[in-house]
Structure formats: structure tokens, C-alpha cells
Amino acid sequence: MCLDVVSRLIGLHKLFLFNFYPYVQRFLQPHQREVTRLMQFVAQASHELVPPDVLEPVLRALVNNFVTERNSSDAMAMGLNAIRELCSRAPLVMNQDLLQDLVQYKNYREKSVMMAARALLHLYRVNLPTLLHKRDRGRPTEASIELKVKQYGETDAKDYVPGAEALVNDKGKKKTKEPAEPTEDNSDSDSWVDISDNEGDFEIDTDSEDDDDDDVSLTVLNNIIVTDKHISQEVSCVQVLLGKY
Known part of the structure; x- marks a missing residue:
């Protein structure tokens, strides 16, 4: 005890x-x-x-x-x-x-x-x-690349609020208008798609399969991290402290 x-x-x-x-x-x-x-x-x-x-x-x-x-x-x-x-x-x-x-x-x-x-x-x-x-x-992910290894007794003090870039994203989503609902006249025509009987004219787009590639570009992730950091610094120092949000 x-x-x-x-x-x-x-x-x-x-x-x-x-x-x-x-x-x-x-x-x-x-x-x-x-x-x-x-x-x-x-x-x-x-x-x-x-x-x-x-x-x-x-x-x-x-x-x-x-x-x-x-x-x-x-x-x-x-x-x-x-x-x-x-x-x-x-x-x-x-x-x-x-x-x-x-x-x-x-x-x-x-x-x-x-x-x-x-x-x-x-x-x-x-x-x-x-x-x-x-x-x-x-x-590799954004979190693993952004991770900073701290030495003994070291503190990771930031000059911004992490995640503040989400405030800008939420504000942008509110401003976007919802798409108009389809009318009854166009609903029937949109529900049918004409497909040619000729199999040679039918093509499949396989470009989307390349998005599932396991190799993650470190350069792209670094650019995303730097961009989010700059946005967070701007929102933290200007928007949040001035009370605009």
C-alpha cells in the first residue's frame, strides 16, 4: 500500500x-x-x-x-x-x-x-x-512527418494554436450553397443513361485506381504540413486574438 x-x-x-x-x-x-x-x-x-x-x-x-x-x-x-x-x-x-x-x-x-x-x-x-x-x-503520414523528437527535458512550445486551420475550413463550408434539387421534368431524363451496344465503344477509366497506390509522396505531405502551419499561425495571431471567430 x-x-x-x-x-x-x-x-x-x-x-x-x-x-x-x-x-x-x-x-x-x-x-x-x-x-x-x-x-x-x-x-x-x-x-x-x-x-x-x-x-x-x-x-x-x-x-x-x-x-x-x-x-x-x-x-x-x-x-x-x-x-x-x-x-x-x-x-x-x-x-x-x-x-x-x-x-x-x-x-x-x-x-x-x-x-x-x-x-x-x-x-x-x-x-x-x-x-x-x-x-x-x-x-509515412502527416502526423509522423510533423512529429518532433524531444530530448530530455525539452518542451515543444508552439507559437500558434494547432488545428486552427479548421476554423477557416468550417467558415468556408458555411458559405457554400447547397445544390439545387432536380425538377420533376429532368428527374426522368437523368435517371436513364444510354449505353451503346458496341462493346468496343465502352471504355473504363482506370485513373482512379492510381489513387490507391501505397507509395506516399513525402514532398506532398511536407507541403500540406507547411501550408496548414502557416494558416494556423495566421488564424491564431490575427483572427482568434482579435475575436473575429
Whole structure:
């Protein structure tokens, strides 16, 4: 009970209590009673302001004691899930080599281990894709390109309101008029389409299939991001602050 309260206070108020982690680390063993509660306490006490070198021994203990094939699949899954919870609060504690080794369990024969490894892969695919192998990063999106990797203690302060460009889009939609409803005279003629009996005259436009191509142009995505950023800056600094919206 005392460890639960202390871990919650550390994580909630982002306190620095470096002696807490080595104390709990020595109990992180698969045969330890209520080891899942101890994993929970370690995850609760982790936050982004804890130096990575303080949490790294805890991470190594979880990997060496749980994520090994000499243990049962349940113990391996518990270890991977605890690592994911720890890294979700302090992503910089993970290094590239260790992450790529853990991600290899995504094709493990036991489903619980496979799902835990894929959850860890998804976490770093969203938060820190540079640590992953290129084939594991997934398809690039606007969010992944715009993502800025923060160093220890760094804050990402923006000079605009993110998403403010949506105000311009909503205002433009309100100004557009709804299309006129078709009259009864034209409804019958529009409902029928004359098709020639000659099969050679019938052509299918396949240009739309090219839109489903898996290769995403990074240049186009970068242009979209830059455009949205400029619009957000203009709306934030001029429109919102002046009360025009």
C-alpha cells in the first residue's frame, strides 16, 4: 500500500525520488509474489523528467528476468507489457538496439507475446519512429512527418494554436450553397443513361485506381504540413486574438 501511494505521487507530481527505482528493481522476478503490482508501481512512478540512466537498470531487469524464452509465455507477455507501460511514460529510456530486438517477438508463436510485442511496436511507431527499423515504421503520414523528437527535458512550445486551420475550413463550408434539387421534368431524363451496344465503344477509366497506390509522396505531405502551419499561425495571431471567430 505504501509503495502504491509513493509511486502515484511520483508520477502525478513528477517528483524526483531516484532511490525508489533500485529498491523496487530487486523484486522484479517472475517468482516474486504479486510481481504484477510491483510492475505497476514502477510504471506509475515513471515520467518524462526522470533521467533515462536512472530508469535504464529497471528496463534491463525487466528484459533479462522476463523477456527470455526460458520463461513461460505469460511471464514474457507480462514483461513486454510492463516495458511498454514504462516506455509510454519515459520513451527515451529505450535504445535502438534493444527495441529492435524486442520487436522481433511480433512473430512469436504464442499469441500473448506476439500481441504485447506489437503493442510496443505501435507505441514507438507513434512516439519515436526513428528507433525502429525502416520496415517497421509503417507508411509515412502527416502526423509522423510533423512529429518532433524531444530530448530530455525539452518542451515543444508552439507559437500558434494547432488545428486552427479548421476554423477557416468550417467558415468556408458555411458559405457554400447547397445544390439545387432536380425538377420533376429532368428527374426522368437523368435517371436513364444510354449505353451503346458496341462493346468496343465502352471504355473504363482506370485513373482512379492510381489513387490507391501505397507509395506516399513525402514532398506532398511536407507541403500540406507547411501550408496548414502557416494558416494556423495566421488564424491564431490575427483572427482568434482579435475575436473575429
